[in-house]
Amino acid sequence: MKVKRALSYLRHRLSDIEEEDYAQKEALEILAHLLGVSPLNVYLHAEEEISEEELQRILLERLKGKPLPYILKKAYFYGRPFFIEEGVLIPRPETELLVEVFLSLGIDEGLLLELGCGSGAVAVTLLLERPKINVLALDISPKALKITQINARHFQVENRLFLVRANWLTSLKEGPFFRAIISNPPYLSTNEWTELTPEVKNFEPMTALVAGPKGTEYQEILIQEGLKYLASHGIIIFEMGYNQASRIKDIVRGWSYRFYRDLLGFERVILLWIEGENT
Numbered sequence: 001m002k003v004k005r006a007l008s009y010l011r012h013r014l015s016d017i018e019e020e021d022y023a024q025k026e027a028l029e030i031l032a033h034l035l036g037v038s039p040l041n042v043y044l045h046a047e048e049e050i051s052e053e054e055l056q057r058i059l060l061e062r063l064k065g066k067p068l069p070y071i072l073k074k075a076y077f078y079g080r081p082f083f084i085e086e087g088v089l090i091p092r093p094e095t096e097l098l099v100e101v102f103l104s105l106g107i108d109e110g111l112l113l114e115l116g117c118g119s120g121a122v123a124v125t126l127l128l129e130r131p132k133i134n135v136l137a138l139d140i141s142p143k144a145l146k147i148t149q150i151n152a153r154h155f156q157v158e159n160r161l162f163l164v165r166a167n168w169l170t171s172l173k174e175g176p177f178f179r180a181i182i183s184n185p186p187y188l189s190t191n192e193w194t195e196l197t198p199e200v201k202n203f204e205p206m207t208a209l210v211a212g213p214k215g216t217e218y219q220e221i222l223i224q225e226g227l228k229y230l231a232s233h234g235i236i237i238f239e240m241g242y243n244q245a246s247r248i249k250d251i252v253r254g255w256s257y258r259f260y261r262d263l264l265g266f267e268r269v270i271l272l273w274i275e276g277e278n279t
């Protein structure tokens with residue numbers, strides 16, 4: 001089948017399970033995968049033939065509800081393709097705001113701590129964008145650490161990335177080690193998990209998304225304990241749910257803070273620092 005015909009065929013079939021915009025995006029990602037090019041370059045190959053058998057295999061799995069990144073073993077984050085497998089959270093576009101805000105702070109060197117690295121999308125992106133920083137990234141999931149290592153090797157930043165299996169901050173030695181702590185923590189409540197689409201619930205790891213009955217459990221620990229690990233002028237930055245800003249405001253006593261909004265206007269990232277310290 002020619003690429004241009006495959007594109008309209010895929011768009012049409014995928015629109016049975018998702019919005020048109022999303023169907024177009026996924027159709028391009030499937031074709032990019034089959035052609036071995038970036039999704040932006042698919043149109044340049046419009047007249048090429050692709051394997052119809054492989055296209056049907058991918059489409060069938062997708063129509064059964066499996067998320068595309070788990071089928072293609074690839075998820076785009078901050079414009080780069082990351083290796084991904086079931087058992088590890090698919091990096092979300094929302095998390096690009098976390099990265100964007102961090103990059104706007106002018107922190108160009110020093111050691112950062114990432115809590116809950118998942119696929120490594122955040123840590124690896126920061127290492128690529130800021131060539132003089134180092135990152136200590138931890139996760140409770142051995143699979144996440146393995147995938148982070150694969151991505152770090154692929155993007156050739158593994159010599160600036162230290163990986164540790166740990167349960168949040170419990171086994172970290174206290175001390176002024178980190179210029180910044182960054183995290184996209186699990187932040188859903190147990191109730192919110194039950195309301196997720198089957199596509200998320202049936203395939204993505206619950207431990208990557210759910211914090212506990214409140215949803216803010218990991219963020220609270222970070223706010224209460226984070227200072228013990230920060231160097232002077234250190235900052236904490238983390239992602240939160242679209243509905244969590246007011247609860248987080250109630251627990252950030254002692255910190256100065258600023259929220260950052262996503263494109264829909266929700267406060268989704270918070271930056272914390274200690275007043276009087278020039279960040």
Ligand SMILES: C[S@@+](CC[C@H](N)C(=O)[O-])C[C@H]1O[C@@H](n2cnc3c(N)ncnc32)[C@H](O)[C@@H]1O
Nearest residue numbers: 091116117118139140141167168184185186208
């Ligand atoms: C929302 S995911 C974020 C993954 C990745 N940073 C991203 O943004 O795509 C949260 C991560 O925290 C990890 N995690 C969950 N509970 C943890 C714990 N108690 N200690 C360390 N990591 C934990 C999960 O395994 C998951 O990889």
